Amino acid sequence: MKSRVLSLVFFGAFLLSWEFFCHAAEIQPFILPAPSRILRIIAEEAPLLLRHGAATAIEILLGTALSVTAAVILAAAMFIFPAAEKALAPLLVASQAIPVFALAPLLVAWLGYGMGSKILMAAVIIFFPVTVSLLQGFKSCDADLARLFSAMGAGTWKTFRLLYWPWAMPYFFAGLRVAVSVAAIGAVIGEWVGSMRGLGFLMMQANARLRTDLVFASIAVLSALSIFLWKIVCFFEKKCVHWSDTTNSL
Amino acid sequence: MSPCRLTPSEEKSKVLIDSNWGSRYIPAERKLLSFDPWNLIRVMPAKGSAFFRKLPAASENSRLPIPGAFFMIEIKNFTKSFHNRLVIGDFSLFAREGTLTALLGPSGCGKSTFFDLLMGNISRDGGKLFLSGKEIPHLKGTAAYMSQKDLLLPWLTLRENALLPIAVKKTPSASDIREAEELFELLGLSGSGDLYPRHVSGGMAQRCTLARTILFRTPIVLLDEPFSAVDAITRQTLRSLLLLLRSRFRKTLLMITHDVEDALLLADSIIILSSAPMTAREKLAIPTPKENRQGDPSLQEKKERILAMLQEKVS
Numbered sequence: 001m002k003s004r005v006l007s008l009v010f011f012g013a014f015l016l017s018w019e020f021f022c023h024a025a026e027i028q029p030f031i032l033p034a035p036s037r038i039l040r041i042i043a044e045e046a047p048l049l050l051r052h053g054a055a056t057a058i059e060i061l062l063g064t065a066l067s068v069t070a071a072v073i074l075a076a077a078m079f080i081f082p083a084a085e086k087a088l089a090p091l092l093v094a095s096q097a098i099p100v101f102a103l104a105p106l107l108v109a110w111l112g113y114g115m116g117s118k119i120l121m122a123a124v125i126i127f128f129p130v131t132v133s134l135l136q137g138f139k140s141c142d143a144d145l146a147r148l149f150s151a152m153g154a155g156t157w158k159t160f161r162l163l164y165w166p167w168a169m170p171y172f173f174a175g176l177r178v179a180v181s182v183a184a185i186g187a188v189i190g191e192w193v194g195s196m197r198g199l200g201f202l203m204m205q206a207n208a209r210l211r212t213d214l215v216f217a218s219i220a221v222l223s224a225l226s227i228f229l230w231k232i233v234c235f236f237e238k239k240c241v242h243w244s245d246t247t248n249s250l
Numbered sequence: 251m252s253p254c255r256l257t258p259s260e261e262k263s264k265v266l267i268d269s270n271w272g273s274r275y276i277p278a279e280r281k282l283l284s285f286d287p288w289n290l291i292r293v294m295p296a297k298g299s300a301f302f303r304k305l306p307a308a309s310e311n312s313r314l315p316i317p318g319a320f321f322m323i324e325i326k327n328f329t330k331s332f333h334n335r336l337v338i339g340d341f342s343l344f345a346r347e348g349t350l351t352a353l354l355g356p357s358g359c360g361k362s363t364f365f366d367l368l369m370g371n372i373s374r375d376g377g378k379l380f381l382s383g384k385e386i387p388h389l390k391g392t393a394a395y396m397s398q399k400d401l402l403l404p405w406l407t408l409r410e411n412a413l414l415p416i417a418v419k420k421t422p423s424a425s426d427i428r429e430a431e432e433l434f435e436l437l438g439l440s441g442s443g444d445l446y447p448r449h450v451s452g453g454m455a456q457r458c459t460l461a462r463t464i465l466f467r468t469p470i471v472l473l474d475e476p477f478s479a480v481d482a483i484t485r486q487t488l489r490s491l492l493l494l495l496r497s498r499f500r501k502t503l504l505m506i507t508h509d510v511e512d513a514l515l516l517a518d519s520i521i522i523l524s525s526a527p528m529t530a531r532e533k534l535a536i537p538t539p540k541e542n543r544q545g546d547p548s549l550q551e552k553k554e555r556i557l558a559m560l561q562e563k564v565s
Contacts, residue, residue, distance in 0.1 A: 142401070144397050144399055144401055144474070145401055147365075147366075147369065147371065147395055147397075147474075148395050148397075148401050149418065150370075150371050150390060150395075151389075151393060151394060151466070151472070152391075152414065152415045152418045152419075152466065153390050153418065153419065154418035158418050162403075162414075162417070162418065163403070166403070166405045169405075241405075242405075243404035243405045243446060243448060244404075
């Protein structure tokens, strides 16, 4: 509670300093709008921001769902079949060397201007951290527990379901927490490259018309969206991983 | 009459009852221990209660070794190599029902590999395994496993943890759950079934582990260095629980350890192991009754001899 108050105080002080700086230096709103102006734009343009924010939120959620599904399957396969890990791990690492900005135009070319390319963009950007976290979770399981399950005569599926999966849950949620916050980056990059809706699209449009205040308003909505998704993950983490001390919240 | 006082007939029959549980008399096995585990395990069903009638009490005669008793487990000529390096070489042992056999050897001599071979976690290069005279490939499903860690799953309640050996095979039935509750009552865990391991003390966690080991419903228990890295209180609790497993539940125990004192205090026979490759160097029978072991000069001699053997190997 104390740290939460402290962070609110810090954030308030930052906004006040920003406000003061904009007025004192007489900075034009199209260069750097003051926080009060951004808040006013958020209130005035709420329907527009909500419409585009909803599109981005859907892209993030679907991208996360797609990525998590693929990550769970791949991590489980790589854990159960070590040969699969040997074969796929180099490809997985190499995929992280590809800049997402380079991928975005290709995805738009392949999947069009619709939501598909943005969903895939979000999925691509979060796939790696979730897969690696989950695999790490499976591998970190206590060898003595594995021995215990073996002694009980548990098969691969039972051992996976009753031991490895719950064991890896804290790792999975740690990866997912990072993932939902960076998924927004993937979706927005996709929208920048080519789309007809979304906060990235709105930012590009506003920037072209020197509506810097609207760009900042879009960024504020995007940040709020990321924090909201983070909180949702934290909520489910506390429900699902009640035994772990590593559960975190913002 | 006080419920704690025995009638003359009960007094007469108390020697036939495994006195570790239910009796207010200090049992021989507890005399062995300088620390009284009774202080940790207070809530016990009264002598003559339904639980005691249901469970067949182990007689004094079940305190093996008994000459000519049936071989429970027999291992013949186990061998295992890793990368052309012999890790276990021609290792054999037998253990009778209800005995505790300690495998005593230096760290890294291949004891854990031996357990993995027994459990079928890794394949052996040669050797045979017999259970009650019948050859079997491994002890998976036949032996329970217990280590110095309680190995309770933190996401399951104590009851669910205890029922785990059943849950991996089928959904526990009402009678399974009732059996777990009865064991909890016996072990002083009444009303703790819905607690999670993080909410209970180390001693309670160990008793839950014991309940789980019993619910394996297997005749053999493999103990992997059960007393290493535990504090003095937990060590004493574990010792008493092991003796309970052996005497009351008639389990055959194979314990790997590097602690000479534990082996001498608890085991019916000790196999001294040599390392690289692991072979049975010498087998010692400990005929002294457990209650008389503490301070027994012959055991002190044995201890020195064993230590000399182990040091000789190291040097």
